[in-house]
Amino acid sequence: MSDDPYSVLGVAKDANDAEIKKAYRKIAKECHPDLKPGDAEAEAKFKAAAAAYDLLKDPETRKRYDNGEIDASGQERPRQQYYRDYAEAAGNPYRGYSTEQDDMSDIFAEFMRGRGGYGQRTQEFHAPGHNLNYSLHISFLDAVFGASQKLTLPNGNRIEVKIPAGITTGQTIRLRGKGAPGYGEGPPGDALVTISVTDHPVFDRQGDDIHITLPITIDEAVLGGKVQAPTIDGGVNVSVPAGTSSGKTLRLRGKGVKKRGSSDRGDQFIELTVAMPDMVDDELKQFMETWRETHSYDPRKGMPS
Template identity: 95%
Template sequence: MSDDPYSVLGVAKDSSDAEIKKAYRKIAKECHPDLKPGDAEAEAKFKAAAAAYDLLKDPETRKRYDNGEIDASGQERPQQQYYRDYAEAAGNPYRGHSTEQDDMSDIFAEFMRGRGGYGQRTQEFHAPGHNLNYSLQISFLDAVFGASQKLTLPDGNRIEVKIPAGITTGQTIRLRGKGAPGYGEGPTGDALVTISVADHPVFDRQGDDIHITLPISIDEAVLGGKVPAPTIDGGVNVSVPAGTSSGKTLRLRGKGVKKRGASERGDQLIELTVTMPDKVDDELKQFMETWRETHSYDPRKGMPS
């Protein structure tokens, strides 16, 4: 499977945001693990599509990928120019050279000689290491409940990233001392991990609340009753009032995301939508024709014609 996010989603590089979103949702509906449990191939395809969509849905991230600033996983390309730029900003007399010296001690030795004059004793130099920036995509539920994930660094080493519950896309986790090493006795820099949260095919987060759309049948809408509904904690049964129309919203208190700095959680909002059967048979058609003769009503009363 290609790593290129456009290829993963099966879209052209100049596709619109709407086309990219449509392609992702198609794959999600076909391959989500909740819909195809145990299908490793479908799960792998879904995960790849989720990662690709997460990278391309943000215009800034998409632009940076197209410009080659980040790779398909969203991680920064190696910052090869850092030490040269640092020396240039400090007044290095050798700025403008396009080649990097392998031995960093030589660079700073030249820097100090340039400031102190030829033949003077080189001063000892200490500088903190620079921060390293990374991107990490996590699942919707890991963002809600918190988790621990491994982040692979460019050198192949892996570091553990503890995800706090309730984190959102764009927030950054600082891993102190996990950046570039300092020069001399300078401290090591930090790793800054920017989080992106993958979309979920069922749940939609709005602040601390979770929203879902729940289809109900005609008889459930007319007669009411208990119907099963998913939550981030697992399945529950909810009470649908008799005579329910599409758009009615049920609230499950405390079934949302944990609020920051508090013990309580948000709510889950369930928007009901009345769904017709796949096929309207003769019996249902005849019943509705008879019913309409004696019970007709105008649901659009009061609207302009």
């Protein structure tokens, strides 16, 4: 399968945001592991689509990919360096990825003050290396439960990033000593890894709580009963009260995301929605016509006309 996110989603490079989102949702509905358990090919296709959508849905990230600044996984591409780049970086070939805004002229001014004159060095120059900024795309469930992933650096080295449970998009993980090398005997900088979490087609995280919409049939709404509902821990049976209307919400305590600094978890909220059958047959139609004649009611009573 191609690594190009446009090819993965099956859209043109000039596709607009709506077209990209529509393409991702189509693949998610067809291939999500919750909908096709045990289908490795479908799962791989979904994961590739999720990563592609996560990269293209952000205008800034999409622009950087189109300009060749990052690859399809969101990692920085090694940029071509010229003599001036090396001279300005004072021995640091990754200065272009630095998150600091310090003026290099000040550093060299300090460096030159340490010289007693041209060709006469009287003082060593030492300074910490720059911090390097990276982005890492992770799945929804990896963000919920925590995980460990490998991050490829511009020089080809790979480092392990331990993702804490409950992390959210925009949060940054600091890897101490994994940044640019220091000047002289100065320590290396840090690697700052900004996390981007892929959307899930079923679960919606709001703080430490999980929200889903669960469709039920007409008979389940009228008669009530047990139905299966997905959670981040797997499927569970929930009780639908008899006479349930669309919009009624059930609460599963402790089925949400682990709270930071605590063993407690948030809750899961299940909003029920009554789904009509694909086709209303004559038997159902006749029954409802008869029922209407003797059980008519007005759910909109009291609303302004």
